[in-house]
Amino acid sequence: xxxxxxPRRLRELIAAxxxxxxxxxxxxxxxxxxxxxxxQALAFDFLLFCNRxxxxxxxxxxxxxxxxxxxxxxxxxxxxxxxxxxxxxxxGTLVAEPTDIADYWRSDAVGFLLGCSxxxxxxxxxxxxxxxxxxxxxxPPVYVTNRPTRPAGRLSGPLVVSMRALPGHLxxxxxxxxxRYPTGHGAPIHIGDPGELxxxxxxxxxxGPPPKLEPGTVPVFWACGVTPQLVLPAAEAxxxxxxxxxxxxxxxxxxxxxxTATCEPAN
Amino acid sequence: xxxxxxPRRLRELIAAxxxxxxxxxxxxxxxxxxxxxxxQALAFDFLLFCNRxxxxxxxxxxxxxxxxxxxxxxxxxxxxxxxxxxxxxxxGTLVAEPTDIADYWRSDAVGFLLGCSxxxxxxxxxxxxxxxxxxxxxxPPVYVTNRPTRPAGRLSGPLVVSMRALPGHLxxxxxxxxxRYPTGHGAPIHIGDPGELxxxxxxxxxxGPPPKLEPGTVPVFWACGVTPQLVLPAAEAxxxxxxxxxxxxxxxxxxxxxxTATCEPAN
Numbered sequence: 001x002x003x004x005x006x007p008r009r010l011r012e013l014i015a016a017x018x019x020x021x022x023x024x025x026x027x028x029x030x031x032x033x034x035x036x037x038x039x040q041a042l043a044f045d046f047l048l049f050c051n052r053x054x055x056x057x058x059x060x061x062x063x064x065x066x067x068x069x070x071x072x073x074x075x076x077x078x079x080x081x082x083x084x085x086x087x088x089x090x091x092g093t094l095v096a097e098p099t100d101i102a103d104y105w106r107s108d109a110v111g112f113l114l115g116c117s118x119x120x121x122x123x124x125x126x127x128x129x130x131x132x133x134x135x136x137x138x139x140p141p142v143y144v145t146n147r148p149t150r151p152a153g154r155l156s157g158p159l160v161v162s163m164r165a166l167p168g169h170l171x172x173x174x175x176x177x178x179x180r181y182p183t184g185h186g187a188p189i190h191i192g193d194p195g196e197l198x199x200x201x202x203x204x205x206x207x208g209p210p211p212k213l214e215p216g217t218v219p220v221f222w223a224c225g226v227t228p229q230l231v232l233p234a235a236e237a238x239x240x241x242x243x244x245x246x247x248x249x250x251x252x253x254x255x256x257x258x259x260t261a262t263c264e265p266a267n
Numbered sequence: 268x269x270x271x272x273x274p275r276r277l278r279e280l281i282a283a284x285x286x287x288x289x290x291x292x293x294x295x296x297x298x299x300x301x302x303x304x305x306x307q308a309l310a311f312d313f314l315l316f317c318n319r320x321x322x323x324x325x326x327x328x329x330x331x332x333x334x335x336x337x338x339x340x341x342x343x344x345x346x347x348x349x350x351x352x353x354x355x356x357x358x359g360t361l362v363a364e365p366t367d368i369a370d371y372w373r374s375d376a377v378g379f380l381l382g383c384s385x386x387x388x389x390x391x392x393x394x395x396x397x398x399x400x401x402x403x404x405x406x407p408p409v410y411v412t413n414r415p416t417r418p419a420g421r422l423s424g425p426l427v428v429s430m431r432a433l434p435g436h437l438x439x440x441x442x443x444x445x446x447r448y449p450t451g452h453g454a455p456i457h458i459g460d461p462g463e464l465x466x467x468x469x470x471x472x473x474x475g476p477p478p479k480l481e482p483g484t485v486p487v488f489w490a491c492g493v494t495p496q497l498v499l500p501a502a503e504a505x506x507x508x509x510x511x512x513x514x515x516x517x518x519x520x521x522x523x524x525x526x527t528a529t530c531e532p533a534n
Contacts, residue, residue, distance in 0.1 A: 040311075
């Protein structure tokens, strides 16, 4: 696949059917986002759920009901065509993993773009914290915890976390760096004993590959964007559409130029 | 009026009709909040408006539709009785300023508690920035600007700001301190020329007393919680209820112990 020169060009390639691979590790430094599309009837509950659980679900942008176009800063893009791959649930059952959702879009659909850990992975590497480049093969292990999210209306479920094992002398630095990015998943939610999160065997993650725990490393756990992918289908809404793991929406802006953090009028 | 020893005691005094004065300057350090109550049909638009305009409208807590009880951290309180004074609008017209809203509560009402500048006024004073103690007589001047908020559904309108004139050598410190409190109104949105915000005469605020601008001081402008009190009635919803200026909801928790900033389960 042609290597894109800008987020806009990447979105054009995706919309033209010429890019269907992961966006992880692509155009590093640009804000990438998880996607969740829900019926308008569930939109208040989900927005409230995100507000109550900002670490797993940091809201970057929400579309108007029925309008597939997201507008944030200089980014204007049609959510039906500008992610490389999606997952579609109907009444809680996964029914498709298409590369375009024109056929699944509904007139009452509301799209949510949520920050993801790609937001700070580059910053961690720049700070000398050895985080593997996020290709699908290097995705972090992901665990369902015993910690409940704060429920909202019909939505509830466990907090999901990702884990990175870091050398003890780099743990504090990793906390400092990631804490600067609330539009990623922010600072870790737990450091150390996986058992405290109800993780019986850290070598058997619920998603992703088993971790290598080198001597001298400490497990560091961050809230994970998989959380809504468990919570939303469990509500058995008529439909829910999300991104496919690693296949994200890419905004024009840099992670350090968050347009949502200002009082400037939206473009 | 008896001086309350705790937020819970203050809320009890208010509910018993024994406290109807401002909460500004009372129990300093505890999180105080602006209130907005809207019909469920407007709740998604308003929550989205708050998300898109987090500086004027930092969300602390949202109630379930129809349930007047707010629960956050150790705070459990009935919004109908636990603010000293309210303002009630019907279809855009102010109809009452009661001390209790039992008669105005509806089965579809959703309550929003939003952070306010009292969150950081104590911290500013502790840092040596001379902010007058917020009694009604010392409220800051408030201006409607030419800067639009980011609209959401039916909700739109101008950003409202408060102004404090500070000595030049303390402006940076004021920015540093208030930036730490996104559950207040965060860092200033403008420093210097009021004309840049469309304020024709800084000596004639839209609300509050005219400011004294001493030589050597710089006007510093923060997003203001009056913003939704203009935006919501303009939508001509069937009803909107807010706090009365200076008469806020007081949470149990300290401003530095924000329960919404953690992944802990809600109590």
